[in-house]
Amino acid sequence: MPAPPLEVRNVTKCFGDIAAVRELSFALEPGTITGFLGPNGAGKSTTLRMVGGLLRPTAGEVSLFGVAARDPRARTTLGYMPADPAFLPHLTGSDNLELLAGLRGGADDDVRRRAAGALALTDTDLSRRVGGYSSGMRQKLSIVAAVQHRPTLIVLDEPANRLDPIAHHSFCELMRDLAMAGHTVLLSSHVLAEVEAVCEFVLLVREGALLKSATVAQLRENAPRVVTVTRADGTTWVTHVAAERPDLLRGLLADPDVVDLTVVPASLEDVVLSLYTGSSTP
Amino acid sequence: MRALVIADLRNRWRSLAALAAGCFILLIALSGTYSAYGGAAGFASTFGAGKTPRLFSAFSGTSSGDVFSPPHFLAFGFGHPLFLVLALSVAITSGVAAIAAEVETGRSELIFTAPVRATQILGARVVEWAIAQIAVVLGALAGALIGAQLSGDLSQVSLAVPVRAAAQFCTLAFFVAGVAFAASAHARTRAAAFAPTMGVTAGSYVVNLVGLLWSPLSWVRWINPFGYYSPVDAAEHMQWANAAVLVGAGLVLFAVARLTLTRRDLA
Numbered sequence: 094m095p096a097p098p099l100e101v102r103n104v105t106k107c108f109g110d111i112a113a114v115r116e117l118s119f120a121l122e123p124g125t126i127t128g129f130l131g132p133n134g135a136g137k138s139t140t141l142r143m144v145g146g147l148l149r150p151t152a153g154e155v156s157l158f159g160v161a162a163r164d165p166r167a168r169t170t171l172g173y174m175p176a177d178p179a180f181l182p183h184l185t186g187s188d189n190l191e192l193l194a195g196l197r198g199g200a201d202d203d204v205r206r207r208a209a210g211a212l213a214l215t216d217t218d219l220s221r222r223v224g225g226y227s228s229g230m231r232q233k234l235s236i237v238a239a240v241q242h243r244p245t246l247i248v249l250d251e252p253a254n255r256l257d258p259i260a261h262h263s264f265c266e267l268m269r270d271l272a273m274a275g276h277t278v279l280l281s282s283h284v285l286a287e288v289e290a291v292c293e294f295v296l297l298v299r300e301g302a303l304l305k306s307a308t309v310a311q312l313r314e315n316a317p318r319v320v321t322v323t324r325a326d327g328t329t330w331v332t333h334v335a336a337e338r339p340d341l342l343r344g345l346l347a348d349p350d351v352v353d354l355t356v357v358p359a360s361l362e363d364v365v366l367s368l369y370t371g372s373s374t375p
Numbered sequence: 376m377r378a379l380v381i382a383d384l385r386n387r388w389r390s391l392a393a394l395a396a397g398c399f400i401l402l403i404a405l406s407g408t409y410s411a412y413g414g415a416a417g418f419a420s421t422f423g424a425g426k427t428p429r430l431f432s433a434f435s436g437t438s439s440g441d442v443f444s445p446p447h448f449l450a451f452g453f454g455h456p457l458f459l460v461l462a463l464s465v466a467i468t469s470g471v472a473a474i475a476a477e478v479e480t481g482r483s484e485l486i487f488t489a490p491v492r493a494t495q496i497l498g499a500r501v502v503e504w505a506i507a508q509i510a511v512v513l514g515a516l517a518g519a520l521i522g523a524q525l526s527g528d529l530s531q532v533s534l535a536v537p538v539r540a541a542a543q544f545c546t547l548a549f550f551v552a553g554v555a556f557a558a559s560a561h562a563r564t565r566a567a568a569f570a571p572t573m574g575v576t577a578g579s580y581v582v583n584l585v586g587l588l589w590s591p592l593s594w595v596r597w598i599n600p601f602g603y604y605s606p607v608d609a610a611e612h613m614q615w616a617n618a619a620v621l622v623g624a625g626l627v628l629f630a631v632a633r634l635t636l637t638r639r640d641l642a
Contacts, residue, residue, distance in 0.1 A: 145488040147642040168490040175484035183386050195378040196489035238485065 096159030098123050098170070098246045098277040099144060104153035106139050106301075113139040115301040116153070121246075121279060121294075126272045128288035128295040128309075129281040132369060136301035137281040138176055141250050144279070145173045157246055169198065172244030176251045176281075178235035182224030186214070186234050189223055190241060197242040205241040211263045212236060228255045236264065240271065247271065249280040253287045265291045289361040297368060304368060309361060316359035316367070320345070323353035333359075376491070376499040383472075383503045390468075391507050395514030397461045402515050405452045406522025406529050409445075414528035418443035433587035437607040438596075445528045446536045450610035452519055453540040459580070465511050466548045467572050469504035470555020473497060474632075475568035478641060487641045494633050501556065501629070508548050516541045539613050540606035546621040547604040551576055553628025560632040560639070600624070 097120040106114040114136040121127055131137050142148045143155045146162045160167035180189045194200035209219065212233040223231065232255045239247055253261055261284075268278055268291045282288050288295060289309060297304040305312070317333035322345060334341050334356075345351055359367075384391075412418060422428060427442050435442045436454040452458060474497065477483040487493055519537035523529040555572040562568035583601035586592050596602030603617040 142484070142642045145484065145642075147484060147487055148640045165490045165492050168488060171488065171490075173484070173488040175481060177481050178485060179481040180485070181382055181386060181482070184382060188382070192378050192382050193485055193489070196486065196491055198490070235485075 095123075096156065097121055098158060099248075099279060100154075100156050100159075101140065101144070102154045102156075104140070104143060104150045104155060106136070106143060106148060107151045112151075113301050114143070114150075117298070117301065117303055118153075119296055119303060119306055121277050123277050124272055124275045125294055126268055126278040126280070126292045128292035129279055129298070130283075130285070130288060130295055130365060131281075131298035131304075134300075135298045137298060138250055139301075140298075141173075141248055141279070141281060144248050145171065170245040172239040172242065172247040174235045174239035174247075174249040174252055176254070178231055178238075180223040180231065180234065183222060185222055186219035186226070186230075189234065190219070190238055193238045194242050197244075200241040201243040204243050205237060208237045208240050208267060209233075211267045212260055213263065229257060229260065232256055233260060236267075240267075240276075245276060247276055247278045249278065251281055251283065253282055253284045261287065285360075285362040285365055295361075297365065299369065312364045313359055313361065316364040318342075319357045319359060319363065321353075321355040321357075322351055324350045325352050326350075376495060376502075379486075379496070379499045380503045380506070383500070384506060387468075387507065391465065391510055394461050394465060395511045398458060398511055398515035399518035401455065401458055401461065402452045402518030403522040403525070405455065406449070406519070406526045409448050409529060410526040414526070415443060415445055429588060433584050435607045436583070436587075436601065436605045438587050438593065442607055446532045446610040447607045449519060449523055449529050449532050449536050450540040450606040452522075453515065453537070453544045453606040453609075454604070456580075458515060462508075462511050462515060462544065463548060463551050463576060465508045466504060466552035467555050467569070467576065469500065469507055470552050470557075471559050471565050471568040471572060473500035473504075473556055473559045474636060474641075475559040475562040476565050478562075479564045481642075483641045493636050493641065497556070497560070497633060497636055501552075504552055504556075508545070508552070512541050512545060512548075515544075536610045539609045543604060543606055543609040543614060543618060546618040546625075547600060549625040550600045550621040550628070553625035553632070556632040557628045557635065560635040 579599035
């Protein structure tokens with residue numbers, strides 16, 4: 094059986110006495126997009142940095158296609174985008190891309206052109222010095238840098254940060270295209286709408302440990318429905334009804350005082366909020 | 376790796392050009408000073424023939440010898456405190472920037488996630504420093520050679536004198552770069568790498584100066600790098616033993632930098 098694009102096995106990472114990641118385990122399916130979610134300080138960036146070979150796990154193992162992430166050979170398949178990309182400011186966008194591609198065995202011009210085009214990075218933009226870029230343009234450039242060498246595994250740390258809505262939409266399209274072409278994508282994000290739009294799987298972490306791993310559809314399916322009830326006297330109230338309790342909905346429908354009933358499936362945001370705040374169990 | 380070296384040099388070319396120009400002008404100015412003072416005869420009439428005040432000798436990095444003789448004075452330019460500040464700043468800033476600055480700015484996340492060994496990146500940075508250092512030393516050498524030609528007494532000095540002094544300086548720069556790279560390989564911020572490097576460099580200079588000025592402490596010269604660097608002595612012949620000590624210690628420091636880098640986190 095071929096090794097998964099990314100496998101994190103019982104990984105713990107400590108900084109002094111603080112455990113940023115605790116016995117974390119997961120594996121990615123090839124050709125999928127997986128969202129990596131969690132509140133600030135949950136250990137997402139630390140985990141992604143271990144995937145990028147930047148940090149050494151205190152315990153456990155991170156492997157890319159079966160090769161340890163610290164081994165440079167593992168990173169021939171990797172496209173990595175940091176949360177705060179820091180380019181060489183005196184070089185143009187193109188020169189920065191060339192430099193980074195050169196370290197990764199060269200760029201695929203077609204992929205670079207398509208990615209830059211999708212994110213509306215024009216040749217004029219790329220011929221300017223990065224020092225004069227807006228933060229959004231730097232973000233776009235780092236997305237292009239992460240995919241330009243046609244990596245099999247793409248790891249993106251909060252890619253939606255600083256993107257305008259149009260660029261964000263294009264980014265989602267680009268990720269879907271890459272997954273369709275067989276690339277595996279792992280992206281951490283706080284923008285749940287983005288995760289819902291592009292991701293098939295989600296990994297939820299809290300305090301460095303895995304809280305839940307499921308498909309987006311499974312999470313939403315098992316989550317409580319949002320029910321808005323309007324009574325004859327005009328009062329309206331909103332409640333949550335567990336997926337496994339359709340009898341409660343039937344009871345509301347049978348109530349003669351209820352004149353209107355709206356049932357909306359839970360969004361990923363509802364699910365995530367309920368998981369992290371513990372307001373109800375999805 | 377070549378692209379990385381070129382990008383780094385492009386990033387720093389203005390400051391390197393300024394440093395090379397500074398060294399060039401300084402060495403020309405020193406030759407001009409020699410002529411303006413009346414050359415060897417002028418110094419002899421002021422201080423007495425062959426008598427150099429101890430402070431002057433100490434500043435030139437030697438405890439013996441007449442620093443006002445033409446060959447010694449020409450070599451002294453490579454031991455002048457201002458030259459040391461200008462030329463060693465290349466080794467210090469290159470070393471500090473090599474790793475610590477990358478981690479501090481977050482650029483390490485773009486560079487060290489490439490399928491190359493961290494030590495290859497370190498190697499590229501050492502090459503970049505070597506090119507920059509040679510450029511600045513050549514600037515100084517050009518200044519010394521041109522300045523000598525413009526000065527009556529100094530024009531008689533063999534061209535080999537400043538070349539030997541410059542070569543001897545390169546061994547000191549190698550050692551200081553070793554300190555800077557080792558500190559950078561360990562540190563997470565530029566300040567954390569800069570502080571120990573400057574501490575070692577400036578502290579050693581002062582200790583050496585004290586050793587040269589005060590006989591009971593003359594032994595301290597042999598426990599610091601400046602004790603193994605005397606351009607005035609190199610005017611006579613290359614100080615191979617001293618060069619070997621500095622290069623050997625520098626190699627150990629580069630090895631420490633390499634080992635530290637392979638064992639550390641890069642974000």
